[in-house]
Amino acid sequence: MNKIALGVVIGLFVAAATGGVTEVDIKDFAFVPATVVINKGEDVKWTNLDLVVHTSTSDAGKWGSGDILHGNSFEFRFTTTGTFHYHCTYHTAMKGTVRVTETPVEPNSLGRVKALFR
Numbered sequence: 826m827n828k829i830a831l832g833v834v835i836g837l838f839v840a841a842a843t844g845g846v847t848e849v850d851i852k853d854f855a856f857v858p859a860t861v862v863i864n865k866g867e868d869v870k871w872t873n874l875d876l877v878v879h880t881s882t883s884d885a886g887k888w889g890s891g892d893i894l895h896g897n898s899f900e901f902r903f904t905t906t907g908t909f910h911y912h913c914t915y916h917t918a919m920k921g922t923v924r925v926t927e928t929p930v931e932p933n934s935l936g937r938v939k940a941l942f943r
């Protein structure tokens with residue numbers, strides 16, 4: 826296997842292990858959507874579409890973006906389950922929630938496969 830092919834294979838493994846990114850827009854002085862539900866190990870990425878500076882700041886101090894300027898983003902990976910509330914430090918009326926759940930296991934997937942062979 827040459828180096829380029831090896832690099833592609835490693836890249837595919839990394840992509841598979843990284844999981845998803847859920848996007849939250851910051852626009853018109855609000856987090857959109859205000860509540861997102863993600864799986865453990867996934868990221869939330871906030872992008873500021875307003876002309877003024879905002880932040881994504883955990884109420885419990887779990888994360889803090891610092892200033893997110895217009896057009897910039899902040900990304901955070903959630904490695905524990907739970908419900909996490911956050912706000913913008915400049916505009917206290919701006920609130921959001923991230924719910925982090927265990928990676929769902931499809932309880933009926935085996936049943937469906939069996940049904941195909943009935």
Ligand SMILES: [Cu+2]
Binds near residue numbers: 854878879913914915
């Ligand atoms: Cu703000």
